[in-house]
Amino acid sequence: MxxxxxxxxxxxxxxxxxxxxxxxxxxxxxxxxxxxxxxxxxxxxxxxxxxxxTKKDLYHYLLHYCLDKTINDYLKQIDITERDFIERFKKAGELKMELFAEHPNVLNFLGTFFLADIKELPEDIQAKYTQLQKEGYEKIYSNIDYSLFRENTDVEKAFKMINWVIEGYERELKASLKGQSFSELNMEPYFKEFYKYLDMLKSAFYKKEEGK
Incomplete structure (x- = not known):
C-alpha cells in the first residue's frame, strides 16, 4: 500500500x-x-x-527510506580516489553534514536504529543494512596510501583514534545546533574548526612534509 x-x-x-x-x-x-x-x-x-x-509497516518504510538516503546521498558520493585517509574522512564528514543539514531527521532516526537488534527486522532490511556496512567500510578504508603515516605507527589504532575524534566532533556539533534552522545556518565557521582538528591529527600521525 x-x-x-x-x-x-x-x-x-x-x-x-x-x-x-x-x-x-x-x-x-x-x-x-x-x-x-x-x-x-x-x-x-x-x-x-x-x-x-500498521505502525510496524510505517517503521519499516522509514528504515528503507533512511538507508537508501544514506547509501545514495552519502556513501556513493565518497571519493575513494582520494588516498589520503584524513582528507577522505574530511570530505566524507562534509558530505555527512550536508546530508544532516538537508535531512536532520534521517540521521537522528538511524542513530536509534543502529542501536537496535537488526536480527528482528525483515530480511530485506537486514540485507540493505549489511550493504551499507560493507560499502561504508570499503569507501573509508580501501585504496589508502599507508606511506603517509609515520614509521612504526599502528595504523589500525590510528584509524580508530581519527574516527573517534571526527565522530565525537560531529556528535557535539549536532547537539549544539539542535533546534536551529539548517537552511539559514552558515556552516563555514564549523567546517574551519573541523579542519583544524584534522590538521592536528595529521601532525600526530603523518610524516612531516619536506620543507615544513
Missing part, C-alpha cells in the same frame, strides 16, 4: 515523514505514538493507516 503514500504531493509526504522520523527517533519503536505522528503531520489517523497498515 505504500504506493499510495508515494503518490502524495511532496509537501504532504515530507510532513508525514518528518513527523514519523521525529517520533521514532525520540521515543523508539515501542513507545512511539501514531497519535503524536498524525498530530504533528496534520492528518487524520485513518489516513496514516490508509498509507501504512
Amino acid at each position: 505504500t504506493h499510495l503514500f508515494e503518490s502524495l504531493e511532496e509537501e504532504k509526504k515530507q510532513r508525514i515523514l518528518n513527523a514519523a522520523l521525529n517520533e521514532f527517533a525520540d521515543h523508539g519503536f515501542e513507545r512511539a505514538s501514531t497519535n503524536r505522528i498524525v498530530k504533528h503531520a496534520k492528518i487524520g489517523k485513518g489516513m496514516l493507516f490508509h498509507y501504512f497498515n
Whole structure:
C-alpha cells in the first residue's frame, strides 16, 4: 500500500515523514505514538493507516527510506580516489553534514536504529543494512596510501583514534545546533574548526612534509 503514500504531493509526504522520523527517533519503536505522528503531520489517523497498515509497516518504510538516503546521498558520493585517509574522512564528514543539514531527521532516526537488534527486522532490511556496512567500510578504508603515516605507527589504532575524534566532533556539533534552522545556518565557521582538528591529527600521525 505504500504506493499510495508515494503518490502524495511532496509537501504532504515530507510532513508525514518528518513527523514519523521525529517520533521514532525520540521515543523508539515501542513507545512511539501514531497519535503524536498524525498530530504533528496534520492528518487524520485513518489516513496514516490508509498509507501504512500498521505502525510496524510505517517503521519499516522509514528504515528503507533512511538507508537508501544514506547509501545514495552519502556513501556513493565518497571519493575513494582520494588516498589520503584524513582528507577522505574530511570530505566524507562534509558530505555527512550536508546530508544532516538537508535531512536532520534521517540521521537522528538511524542513530536509534543502529542501536537496535537488526536480527528482528525483515530480511530485506537486514540485507540493505549489511550493504551499507560493507560499502561504508570499503569507501573509508580501501585504496589508502599507508606511506603517509609515520614509521612504526599502528595504523589500525590510528584509524580508530581519527574516527573517534571526527565522530565525537560531529556528535557535539549536532547537539549544539539542535533546534536551529539548517537552511539559514552558515556552516563555514564549523567546517574551519573541523579542519583544524584534522590538521592536528595529521601532525600526530603523518610524516612531516619536506620543507615544513
